[in-house]
Amino acid sequence: MASASLEITPTLRALLDRSALGLRLISRESDLADGALDRTLRWVHTTDLADPTPFLTDDLLLLTTGTQFATGTAQEAESYVQRITSRGVAALGFGTEVVRDGVPPALAAACARAALPLFEVPYRTPFIAIARANAEAVAAQAYARRSWALDAQRAISLAALRPDGLGATVAELAKQLGAWVALFDAAGTMTRESPAGALTDTMRAALDDEVTAVLSRGARAGSALSIAGQPFTLQTLGRGGHLRGVIAIASTELDQEGRSVVTSVIAMAGLALEQHQSLGRSRAALRAGLIDALHANHTSFVRRVVRSSGDALPPAPVMVAVAKAPQRLDAVTEWLELRGAESRGSVFFGRHEGDLVVIIPATARERLAAFAARFDLHIGHSDATDYDTFAEALAQARLARDRGSSGVTAFADTHSAGVLGTLSEESRLVAQRVLAPLAAVDERDGSDLMHTLRTYLECNGSAESTATALGVHRHTVRARVKAAERALGLRLDTFPARAELWAAFQASPA
Structure with missing residues (x-):
């Protein structure tokens, strides 16, 4: 089996191992770069030109009889080797007994200095036999x-039919x-990796x-990084603007064949995730209905429905959190569903009047901070x-969200300033209008x-206390x-009049 494997490998080592060709390595393998003999040979080319570089490509095996070496000097050999290695030649074969007996020592020394593999081709072996052997290996x-x-595609297709496709x-x-x-x-x-735990923290x-950055850009693309x-190679799943995930490969x-296999996996995974998204829309509609039912105080009904779906509401006491429904709602939903799958009854969520509502145990407030930071959300609870x-x-959560500035805002933080501290922007405008006559008199x-x-x-309302505070007479x-x-x-x-005016003063920014 080993020899068969070598025969279909287009490398210099495979050619040297084919005894019928009679090739002999002149270079010492210890003087060559690691893997030099196992470098893939794309083609075999024959030439006796002193400067064949215009006709060469990378990963080429070059064969020559040496007629171009007119003087046989070290300088001539050195210049020749420098020219061909600069064009990416992988190895040099020298045909002996055609023009010269044996391999010229100056050429062997120049190849050694350049770490270029050099081998001898005996007179009995035509160059075309080497080219044909390598071409057969390339084809095989x-x-x-x-x-x-x-x-591989057949095995992957069968794997996709298993329960966890x-x-x-x-x-x-x-x-x-x-x-x-x-x-x-x-x-x-x-969500899945194989083999598990292969990466360091x-x-x-x-x-x-990197995956988060790729998904945030929202464009369908492949990328490579180290x-x-x-x-690593990253390939997005889904269409642009609606990415469903990323496949990462440590390779x-x-x-071309490897890419075709990965492409088939991307197609299957994308289809599976799109089907999952369709199911997700149905679940989202159900969750929204259950949030509406909780809002209408139909808790027993919601518990029965949630229990029948294999889930559970977080145990009371709970904390209700609200955020504006984000643009990447699908990503947020999947993240929340994953958290719920990790621990039954740890989270419940749904849409309500354009907002995303999340219910968690009252002791799990720290989860909201991680949630807000991951998706750049402003959350009130x-x-x-x-x-x-x-x-x-x-209602408390919405007020906390609206009154807060960023991150996570608790309702307790909003009502610490008292009732008047929660006056809206509309209240401030009314207050300015109420106080405008006083400001006009003062200005005039x-x-x-x-x-x-x-x-x-x-x-x-004490004139005496006011006079003392202002340093004026009480009649003033x-x-x-x-x-x-x-x-x-x-x-x-x-x-009532004083309370109304006091509220105006509290609401006014002046």
Whole structure:
């Protein structure tokens, strides 16, 4: 079996091992670069030109009889070897007993210095026999690779029919390529890998970052990168703008047959994920309906439906969180579903009035921070609550989301400023309009009604306390209050009027 394998390998070692050709390696293998004898030979070319470089290509085996060496000097041989190695020639064969007896020592020395494999071709072996042997090896290798590709695609197709089709497909692809393979979902989370645990934590973190960057760009593409010296190939799944995931392969650039096998896996995985997406839309509609039912206080009904689907609501007390539905909703949904699959009853989510609503145990607030950071979301969450007050908790979460600036905002943080601290932007506009007459009088007359009236209200309507605080006479305070009442068109000797004006002062940015 070993000799058969060598015969279909287009390398110099394979040619040297074919005893019928009678080739003899002149170079010492220890003087050559690693793998020099196992370098793939794309073609065999014969020439006796002193400068054949215009007619050469990379990975070429060059054969010559040496007629171009007119002087036989070391300089002549050195220049020749430098020319052909600069064009990527992989090895040099010298035909003896045609023009010269044996291989010229100057040529052997020049090849040794350049680490270029040099071998002797005996007179009885025609150059065309070497070319034909290598061409047969190239053809046999191509046939073997095509046969491998067909067998690999057949094995992968059968794997796709197993219960966990995606997982079996990834494992079979890894087996066929002899490389580590992983599948990432639309959220950039690794869902399957084979063989498991093959990457270091550092490599895994760097690969996660790269996959997340590829998915965030949203364009369908293939890319290559190197992490800690290990090459990786990334291929996106799905169509541009609707990527469903990424397949990562720890391998160098694949040949045509390898790419065809990977392409078939991408097609199958993409189809499976699109079907999963269709099912996901149905689940999303169901979840939205269940959130509506919780909002309407039909908790028992929701529990029965969730239980019948093999899931469970998080145990009370729970925390209700709200975020604007993100653009990458599919990725977010898959991430949340994966978290739920890891621990039954750890999370429940759904859409409600254009928002994404997430329910988690009240003790798991730290999950929201990771969630917000991963998808760049602004999340508001309620106080700990039971399901019978779900509607109130949802309102709390929305208020926290709207009042917060970024990251995760708790409802407790929003109401710490009191009722007046939660006044809306519309309230501020109304407050400015209510106080506008006072500002106009102050600007026209140079008076101090605004400041006097705010201090008056802070002093519970006491003219004496206000006068002390302002450093003026109490009659001055009473005169200014009367002027303020005329400007505002109201009396400040009643609590409702004072409360209304105090709210205006609190809401106004002035």
